Amino acid sequence: MYKNLAATLVAACCFLLAPSAAISQTTPPAKDQPLKVGFVYVTPLGEAGWVRQHEEGRQAVVAALGAKVQTTYVENVAEGPDSERVIRDLARQGYRLIFTPSFGYMEPTLKVAQEFPDVKFESITGYKTSPNVATANARYYEGRYLAGVAAGRMTKSNLAGYVAGFPIPEVLQGINAFTLGMRSVNPQAQVKVVWLGEWFNPPRERDAAMTLFNQGVDAMAFHTGSTAVMAAAQERGKLAVAYHSDMRKVAPDAQLIAVTHQWGAYYTARTQAVLDGSWKSGNVWGGVKEGMIRVGDFGTKVPKTVQAEVLQRQKDIAAGKLHPFAASTDVLDNEGKLVIAKGKTLSDADILGMNWLVAGVQGKLSH
Template sequence: MYKNLAATLVAACCLSPAFAQSSAPIRAAWVYVTPLTDAGWTQQHDQGRRAVEKALGAQVQTTYVENVPEGADAERVIRDLAAQGHQIIFTPSFGYMEPTLKVARDFPAVKFESITGYKQAPNVATANARYYEGRYLAGIAAGRLTKSNQAGYVAGFPIPEVLQGINAFTLGMRSVNPKAEVRVIWLNEWFNPPRERDAAMTLMNQGADVLAFHTGSTAVMAAAEERGALAVAYHSDMRKVAPTAQIAAVTHQWGDYYTRRVQAVRDDRWQSGKLWGGVKEGMIRVEAFGPKVPQAVQREVLARQQDIAAGRLHPFSGPIADNEGHARVGKGQKLDDAQILQMNWLVDGVRTPLPR
């Protein structure tokens, strides 16, 4: 009798919704704005996804959809993933913010993570990294290495995140080389390797001997390698395509954040919120120095990285003027997060006007 009772209890546990929920893996999905390549924005987020798999093992089941344009296609893909039963969906692109919010309203039980977005909802959290901290550090290296005092910057869209990066890079350069100037070419798209390459070539033809970029491919790095110039890798280490051109890589690390958020869903303690983490939190790192960067420059950049982590250095500390001659930050002052997040101007030293 006791044997049959035990069997009945086991069967009841296995059939109960609570037991099934606790034992089944969490289904997590990612939506990528570009194709998944060997390096770049999407690659870094996919490394984060794989870090989740490594950390949680059988407790998680992940999937991703790549090369999804922002807009109607994004909404369709996000909605489809929610309808398939994914419990948490990460959407790492600024243009995914509104589609994510729209789908989230129709799937209140699903958790959404709008990466680089800024609008939250009860089931939508936001997270971003302080990329500008790494940009400032890379600017220090570029300022030390340029011979022409001219840098080129290939940029996607003139949104605050991109303006932060251009400004911090310029300030970093001019902190060690006051003669340094930066020219920008705007593409108004995130991923178009032929156009990225053409822009890089144009900037080098205009005299730039160091390059930076805020786009999704390795095309700028490859162009610098071809022309014997130097360039700062963004998102991930790109020495594979630019073994001698790479100055350093400004990388962002998403594995820890993604793992914690998936685990929170599994533990039924996920809450909406916002995170903006940088060097201090381990989300931004300058690393992978190239062979043309002297040890003294590497030590200087790493020392400044420690200063940022310790709160001794803030990239947007005054005095700072914009490139139209207006004072923006007074001496002894620094921009707060709200001001940085709303940045809509370019610093003195950027030769290209802001698109209107």
């Protein structure tokens, strides 16, 4: 699967841009030396979560390319000046391909890339490219929609919770898709959102979940970096959607479903492209169809009928038969404004610029 997907991804993201006029500060490695590949992680590396999935991607590169590569990672690197320093240090140490998987790494990556035009950079979740900076992201919202279907079938209170970091488009896409997925099978469903104003703070993530449970929520989703929400759901006997990784080790009874991110094929394809000289800047936004997003890893409380329904819808998304933001009736935001007209499907540009919360969400675009 990786081999075919790798070829698809390379083809998708290879288009030629003008060469940089900057002066390189690195010396190309000898041909018989392995390609040095660096990864920068925004939180500590744990057993599950955002960083864990990127670490599994790094391990996939090693497994696929063996002695052709030498990899390293730096963990718990704050967005901003710290990340710029770390990225620059990796470039100075001779790393020829550097993956920077966090939105706040985008500008530091671009800045360092200007200084090292012979180094290739992959800004994961960024959107700005340059001749030696490519961007990639996943259609997380597709997994969120499917998780919403499961939550809509399983909720008894018709009230779900959502603990989120910041109201950026990627997060809004997830909240809205989750809500639309719930309401596609349970029109009475509502989703209460709590904004944290940070990506990783396990105690605050836990407190937010507990507060929502106290308000009648019986199914929880989150867009933060730890397993704290899952642990809280396990403790309270509620259900929760694992994000980034399968989290059944933390919440064996509470896990409703997991939305997992699969980076191994993309990372391997891009590393191989550097090795064979075909790497070019570009942009990839892959989802279920490309194997970058998948749902599964159902918990013990989810009936087989619900599992089958969700997995069938996942197949429908892969086949292009289902789109989370296609409207069979007019879709309004939670302030009553029309956001998707009946019979219309949001374009990628509309999705990428999303700045509204759909009807059914209890919350505002602030934290």
